[in-house]
Amino acid sequence: MNQGANKVATGTTRVKRGLAEMLKGGVIMDVVNAEQALIAQEAGAVAVMALERVPADIRAHGGVARMADPAKVEEIIEAVSIPVMAKARIGHFVEAQVLQGLGVDYIDESEVLTPVDNNHHIDKWAFTTPFVCGARDLGEALRRIAEGAAMIRTKGEPGTGNVVEAVTHMRKMNNQIAKTICAGEDQIMALARDWAAPIDLLREIAAKGHLPVVNFAAGGIATPADAALMMQLGCDGIFVGSGIFKSGDPATRARAIVEATTFYENPQILAKVSRNLGEAMVGIEIDEIPAGQRMQERGW
Amino acid sequence: MIQAAGAEPTEVRTRTDLESVEALIIPGGESTTIGRLADLYDLIEPLRSRIESGLPALGTCAGMIFLASAVTEGTQPLLGVLDMVVERNAFGRQNESFECRLDVQGWDSPLQAVFIRAPLVDEISPDIEVLARHNGRPVLVGKEHILACAFHPELTDDLRLHKMLINLIQEQ
Numbered sequence: 001m002n003q004g005a006n007k008v009a010t011g012t013t014r015v016k017r018g019l020a021e022m023l024k025g026g027v028i029m030d031v032v033n034a035e036q037a038l039i040a041q042e043a044g045a046v047a048v049m050a051l052e053r054v055p056a057d058i059r060a061h062g063g064v065a066r067m068a069d070p071a072k073v074e075e076i077i078e079a080v081s082i083p084v085m086a087k088a089r090i091g092h093f094v095e096a097q098v099l100q101g102l103g104v105d106y107i108d109e110s111e112v113l114t115p116v117d118n119n120h121h122i123d124k125w126a127f128t129t130p131f132v133c134g135a136r137d138l139g140e141a142l143r144r145i146a147e148g149a150a151m152i153r154t155k156g157e158p159g160t161g162n163v164v165e166a167v168t169h170m171r172k173m174n175n176q177i178a179k180t181i182c183a184g185e186d187q188i189m190a191l192a193r194d195w196a197a198p199i200d201l202l203r204e205i206a207a208k209g210h211l212p213v214v215n216f217a218a219g220g221i222a223t224p225a226d227a228a229l230m231m232q233l234g235c236d237g238i239f240v241g242s243g244i245f246k247s248g249d250p251a252t253r254a255r256a257i258v259e260a261t262t263f264y265e266n267p268q269i270l271a272k273v274s275r276n277l278g279e280a281m282v283g284i285e286i287d288e289i290p291a292g293q294r295m296q297e298r299g300w
Numbered sequence: 301m302i303q304a305a306g307a308e309p310t311e312v313r314t315r316t317d318l319e320s321v322e323a324l325i326i327p328g329g330e331s332t333t334i335g336r337l338a339d340l341y342d343l344i345e346p347l348r349s350r351i352e353s354g355l356p357a358l359g360t361c362a363g364m365i366f367l368a369s370a371v372t373e374g375t376q377p378l379l380g381v382l383d384m385v386v387e388r389n390a391f392g393r394q395n396e397s398f399e400c401r402l403d404v405q406g407w408d409s410p411l412q413a414v415f416i417r418a419p420l421v422d423e424i425s426p427d428i429e430v431l432a433r434h435n436g437r438p439v440l441v442g443k444e445h446i447l448a449c450a451f452h453p454e455l456t457d458d459l460r461l462h463k464m465l466i467n468l469i470q471e472q
Contacts, residue, residue, distance in 0.1 A: 046329065
């Protein structure tokens with residue numbers, strides 16, 4: 001036997017990014033307890049996101065939103081066999097340490113919760129557990145990746161049931177990726193300056209033709225057609241927050257969104273799964289959200 | 301990656317897709333999700349019968365589970381074309397996921413194997429050949445035209461396993 005054969009390395013970049021690769025084409029659902037987690041797993045979710053309240057309720061209740069109670073996170077971990085993610089506040093590296101200690105599979109440093117640091121995101125390289133972070137454009141995505149994020153999601157506008165911001169962010173990212181690929185070495189520095197993007201990562205995108213990590217869509221996805229729209233726009237998978245458990249029939253809607261995400265290019269299947277889903281969550285116009293209360297503007 | 305190994309890739313989501321392929325890779329992912337969707341879209345029987353009648357297949361991680369005949373805990377749709385019992389998430393959660401060098405029977409240099417919330421083979425029929433082990437447990441197995449591994453060859457640049465699958469098409 002080769003001498004180095006049993007030397008194992010945990011928490012490597014490949015291992016962290018690899019888990020997100022395995023979730024591609026799937027749906028990750030927000031859940032607040034074991035019962036919801038089981039409904040999500042049964043519906044075919046590839047992972048669940050544990051949090052205290054779904055974004056729509058956080059928005060409605062106001063106040064400071066924090067990491068979920070560890071007892072709730074453990075309850076959810078016990079209940080399902082699929083990966084469990086959980087949210088920490090932007091910059092709150094101690095909440096992240098707690099979540100890593102609980103054994104969650106991914107930590108979401110999330111603008112849905114109230115940020116604790118206006119200048120710094122978490123140094124994600126310091127953790128074995130991988131992180132996912134939100135982004136509105138390529139510069140923001142690459143800043144998070146440079147801090148160690150192993151997965152990106154569009155921010156959208158969480159808790160609104162309105163997919164317009166997710167579309168805006170995905171289109172902007174796609175445009176900027178296309179621009180990066182077309183740019184010669186003589187133009188890359190100017191792009192790095194304009195977008196506040198780490199230049200090495202821009203060079204990597206120019207060479208490979210895509211982001212170095214998986215990018216899911218999040219923030220306002222409420223229907224199977226919303227999920228398929230984001231997939232056709234080129235995202236790798238879907239996060240559904242309030243859209244499922246704030247709707248009339250969560251189990252049916254959850255199954256429908258999973259099928260729509262798999263068969264996102266098949267209008268017959270999309271029509272079939274979109275039938276008779278009951279009430280979708282009530283949506284919010286983005287313009288009606290008072291200035292300063294848009295979650296997407298948290299973090300930088 | 302499949303192109304680099306010398307074949308043309310296509311995605312299989314429906315029975316029609318399945319009819320057009322000469323070999324099949326069942327990749328990593330969540331085996332519960334894969335099983336549920338395959339069941340819902342009536343793919344279980346067609347998959348089983350095509351593989352049993354000689355379609356070369358490679359299952360990685362979740363794909364290995366899907367090819368097996370049973371899992372140690374719970375029930376989920378499985379193809380049962382490899383007579384073995386597989387333990388899901390056998391190493392633990394993501395914090396225990398790892399990569400390491402792995403010696404493969406008949407290969408002149410080790411392979412870098414990435415194990416992510418990986419399964420392990422618990423019981424295995426003697427007619428399945430074990431091609432690699434980690435800590436004594438089988439992690440790469442083969443039987444005739446079927447290959448299964450607990451790790452993710454799709455996450456490295458090593459094409460040797462993909463080439464093994466392509467060679468199986470030519471042997472058929």
